[in-house]
Amino acid sequence: MPIVRVRGPLKGRAGNRSEHAIEGGSVGELLLELERAHPAAQGWILDERGLLRRHINVFVNGELGGQDTRVDADDLVDVLPALSGGCR
């Protein structure tokens, strides 16, 4: 099962746990399921349209990906705040 890894405030919203094993075939499916499983995180990664928030980056096995990036059972997905959103 793919692993989604969150940190900082997202970890706190997701049961204070960093790593989450989630069923799904794409980054978007994994993130949707993560938010469903942890209502406190709802809207923090995906907006109401179901789109990845503009200044959130996802990396699949260390490579920058996107919402539609396919994932396999042994993949690691890191969810990180993007530099583009920070500290103006």
Place this chain on the structure above:
Amino acid sequence: MPVTELLVGTKKGLFVLAGEPGAPFDVTARAFAGEPVEYALRDRRSGRVLASVTSPFYGPKIWYADDPAGDWEQAEGVALPAGGDAALERVWVIVPGEADGTVYAGGDPGALLESRDGGVSFSLNRGLWEHPSRSKWQPGAGGLCLHSIATWPGDPDRLAIGISAAGVWLTDDGGASWHSGNEGIVARYLPDDLPAEDEVALCVHRLRRAPAQPERMFMQFHGGVYRSDDAGESWSDIAPGLPSDFGFPLAIDPADADSAYVIPLTADIDRVTPDGRLRVYETRDAGATWTPRGDGLPAEHAYLTILREAFDSVGEGDALELYCGATSGALFGSADAGSSWFDVATHLPPVLSVAASGAR
């Protein structure tokens, strides 16, 4: 003299200031460090503090706390309908309603959120969201911001709201239905021969109601200052006498329906205080005349920008206190209805909003 509390939303967090008017205030708490706090206020009914925070990463949220120095809880329902084609971009303002527990929040894109439990949870006002004219609404430079919510003292069914740039909207059935209140407003940025039904692209900058006479309203427009004597249905130009009819902030004396205070900026293409000095303009005759109030305010080389929500008041009459904050981080106050001013704070982050409340 009693202590006044200011909740100051800044580009880098919420600052709580407290002090006796006339001298600099103390910073008693800071919350949401590093994050833009668009607006915060203390609901005088419950004592609860509500804050609108727009994380650049995690989106807009409303938070509440009884003690701003303590733990904050995230309000539920601060979102547009899931699966739609729009997302909430920002919450501009939070306003206590007239009914017990009612709190309103105005957001971008032109969304009115309502709470019946004091701000713990919100839901979208569908009447406004699904208004047939919505497809014609146009965003201003700051987005399609619903920034002004004027309640009617004693009547929870009557509201007036201002949207940039979709004009004035009125309801007298608690938000079930809405109609525009734009008669008399002249937008210099629209063609003269625009059909009346298309005249919704009106860039209202700020709207306030006079509680002592609720039919009386004042408006700062994108090029114009207006007064309404019929609860926002129609508007009369009261800008003559001001150095500029462009600006954002607006305050009133609750005890005097003929009073209004504005802080003009030079023009839409030059959003700084005119002539390098900060002056607040006061009317006490419903806009027939304006008097500059600047004793104690920067009078030389002061090219400041005061944003829409960064001007508030507490008290009334001769004891009316006024507070305004600049994007420079300076915060000014008056304890005598604008006659004289003092420095409240000088080195805050850029000030986005100011909400004043009296002794608790």
